[in-house]
Amino acid sequence: MSTLPPASPSPERAPRLTVIGTGYLGATHAVAMAYLGFEVLGVDIDQRKVDLLNEGTVPFFEPGLPEKLDEALASGRLRFTTDLDEAAEFGDVHFVCVGTPQQMGSEAADLRFVDSAFTELARRITRKVLLVGKSTVPIGTAERLTTLVQEISPLGAELEVAWNPEFLREGFAVQDTLHPDRLVFGVTSAWAEDRLRAAFEPILAEGTPLIVTDLATAELVKSAANSFLATKISYINAMSEVCEATGADVIRLAEALGLDERIGSKFLKPGLGFGGGCLPKDIRSFKHRAEELGIGEAVAFLGEVDAINVRRRLRTVALIRQVAGGDLMGVRVAALGAAFKPDSDDVRDAPALDVARMLYLEGAIVSVYDPEASVNAHRVYPDLEYAASLDQALAGAEVTVLLTEWQEFRTADPAQMGEQVRTRTVVDTRNALDADRFRAAGWDYWALGRPHTAPVPVPVVASNRSQAAGRVVDKSADLPC
Numbered sequence: 181m182s183t184l185p186p187a188s189p190s191p192e193r194a195p196r197l198t199v200i201g202t203g204y205l206g207a208t209h210a211v212a213m214a215y216l217g218f219e220v221l222g223v224d225i226d227q228r229k230v231d232l233l234n235e236g237t238v239p240f241f242e243p244g245l246p247e248k249l250d251e252a253l254a255s256g257r258l259r260f261t262t263d264l265d266e267a268a269e270f271g272d273v274h275f276v277c278v279g280t281p282q283q284m285g286s287e288a289a290d291l292r293f294v295d296s297a298f299t300e301l302a303r304r305i306t307r308k309v310l311l312v313g314k315s316t317v318p319i320g321t322a323e324r325l326t327t328l329v330q331e332i333s334p335l336g337a338e339l340e341v342a343w344n345p346e347f348l349r350e351g352f353a354v355q356d357t358l359h360p361d362r363l364v365f366g367v368t369s370a371w372a373e374d375r376l377r378a379a380f381e382p383i384l385a386e387g388t389p390l391i392v393t394d395l396a397t398a399e400l401v402k403s404a405a406n407s408f409l410a411t412k413i414s415y416i417n418a419m420s421e422v423c424e425a426t427g428a429d430v431i432r433l434a435e436a437l438g439l440d441e442r443i444g445s446k447f448l449k450p451g452l453g454f455g456g457g458c459l460p461k462d463i464r465s466f467k468h469r470a471e472e473l474g475i476g477e478a479v480a481f482l483g484e485v486d487a488i489n490v491r492r493r494l495r496t497v498a499l500i501r502q503v504a505g506g507d508l509m510g511v512r513v514a515a516l517g518a519a520f521k522p523d524s525d526d527v528r529d530a531p532a533l534d535v536a537r538m539l540y541l542e543g544a545i546v547s548v549y550d551p552e553a554s555v556n557a558h559r560v561y562p563d564l565e566y567a568a569s570l571d572q573a574l575a576g577a578e579v580t581v582l583l584t585e586w587q588e589f590r591t592a593d594p595a596q597m598g599e600q601v602r603t604r605t606v607v608d609t610r611n612a613l614d615a616d617r618f619r620a621a622g623w624d625y626w627a628l629g630r631p632h633t634a635p636v637p638v639p640v641v642a643s644n645r646s647q648a649a650g651r652v653v654d655k656s657a658d659l660p661c
């Protein structure tokens with residue numbers, strides 16, 4: 181795919197843009213739009229984030245974004261502020277990108293940040309501009325916000341709201357923002373559509389498909405897309421459970437299914453399941469909203485999708501306990517990965533960190549290593565031990581668990597890794613390691629949904645934990661499959 185900047189916006193049509201909320205989504209959007217040639221003002225309530233961004237530091241890990249931030253700042257087209265008065269004065273099109281986390285004690289989305297961003301902005305709007313939501317919200321939010329902002333704004337009923345859901349993937353955020361698969365504009369007037377077309381002119385000029393629709397459909401596209409992806413992941417993980425009970429091999433199954441082009445192989449990768457700041461809370465919020473609307477039955481299956489996903493974490497802990505001999509108390513575990521996926525430092529609802537925490541709660545001595553997410557992980561779970569390197573995490577490990585499939589782990593040499601650990605037992609929760617290479621290096625390789633094969637006997641295998649801890653590890657005990 182092209183990485184060159186698409187055509188610049190036409191100066192006479194180009195709106196001045198603000199981006200309210202400069203987290204993973206907003207910072208990337210602000211940088212990308214400035215990079216494309218727009219004048220952009222990023223706004224956040226977090227002074228630290230704003231200062232870092234103005235200094236040229238991206239406050240989170242996203243490959244390629246620091247370079248693009250440097251270019252955008254150097255162009256003079258991008259600045260960041262906490263001053264909403266300045267933003268209201270500056271912007272012709274305002275993109276709201278604040279967080280919509282899950283509410284405490286409910287499956288519903290917490291819309292306080294969205295409501296606050298829209299209302300605080302609307303209070304300050306005195307000329308015709310467009311307010312555009314990019315955050316992921318339950319259906320009906322844009323309509324409700326329209327009423328709210330029109331009541332509050334000096335502009336009254338002339339103030340319009342549009343919705344432009346975002347589909348970027350962390351780890352690929354720059355590419356996805358500059359060259360999206362599609363754009364969706366939820367609008368209520370031709371004027372709003374025109375403003376959005378002007379704001380995305382360079383991207384549309386590349387031939388990017390555009391769907392122009394009403395507000396509710398635009399909101400639903402995002403919920404429906406994430407629900408579909410979550411369902412596909414949980415589907416193959418449900419098949420993994422069947423494999424575990426029958427001795428079938430879920431990797432071969434997924435391969436065979438994926439070759440059917442009606443099914444496709446993407447998102448059909450069995451493993452520890454999904455997490456992060458989007459899929460889990462989005463499917464819950466969607467289900468919750470459908471129940472509010474009296475159509476809960478239509479998406480009741482999402483409860484099952486969620487349950488299958490949560491079960492992966494429990495099944496993974498059960499497998500680790502099993503390979504550790506039935507009891508995790510005092511067992512030294514190297515936990516490789518904390519982020520919810522590779523190439524991200526995001527640990528929101530991260531399956532990796534959740535598993536590490538559960539192992540710790542069962543008494544294991546867990547050493548977590550993640551190439552980028554350790555600082556965030558430490559903030560969430562300070563009780564876990566964090567290693568500064570892969571070798572440090574592996575030192576003396578009795579069970580090694582691959583939890584996030586970073587390239588560093590996938591390409592590590594199993595023989596070298598084996599020299600660090602006490603026992604060459606590995607649980608590959610992401611089906612990301614080369615099982616044959618590990619077995620050939622004397623590792624006992626385990627993965628959910630795949631038949632367990634005994635390791636190739638290698639005389640140099642370090643002494644196993646059963647000797648160290650004085651307990652018997654039953655290496656012949658296989659998964660029930």
Ligand code: NAD
Nearest residue numbers: 201202203204205224225226278279280293297315316346
């Ligand atoms: P985030 O938590 O990283 O960022 C949210 C930012 O909004 C924070 O910096 C916070 O300080 C700021 N904020 C909160 N209230 C504010 C206010 N009133 N004014 C200005 N700033 C405010 O969240 P995120 O991951 O960027 O997600 C934002 C939204 O985008 C969510 O709805 C999410 O579901 C959606 N989304 C995220 C991604 C992703 O990959 N992260 C992808 C698509 C959609």
